[in-house]
Amino acid sequence: MSLQRDPEEFEKKILHKFANLSNKRILEIGCGEGRLTWKYASAPNLTVGFDPDHQALRVARADCSHDLREYVHFAQASASHIPFSKETFDIAILAWSL
Numbered sequence: 001m002s003l004q005r006d007p008e009e010f011e012k013k014i015l016h017k018f019a020n021l022s023n024k025r026i027l028e029i030g031c032g033e034g035r036l037t038w039k040y041a042s043a044p045n046l047t048v049g050f051d052p053d054h055q056a057l058r059v060a061r062a063d064c065s066h067d068l069r070e071y072v073h074f075a076q077a078s079a080s081h082i083p084f085s086k087e088t089f090d091i092a093i094l095a096w097s098l
Helices: 010-018 054-063
Strands: 025-029 046-051 072-076 091-094
Touching: 046 054, 054 072
Parallel strands: 025 046, 025 091, 046 072
Antiparallel strands: none
């Protein structure tokens, strides 16, 4: 039996239900391999995900489709020291990170 993560896409539906992500600047805290990133990345005009795990970020960058590379960026950082000013983003997303 293979592992299935959210095959009904409840996470994506809930995220889009409670947050209008269209044309927003999104900061994803603890993005890991981009599991959640790809569920919303086509809506905002900028997505920056960060995570302290270098290997996870390598996977996220490799999985980024060519059409999103201009809008989706990843950085290695810790949530204890977020390297961006608070005015930089419209919405911050934190899910399954702590």
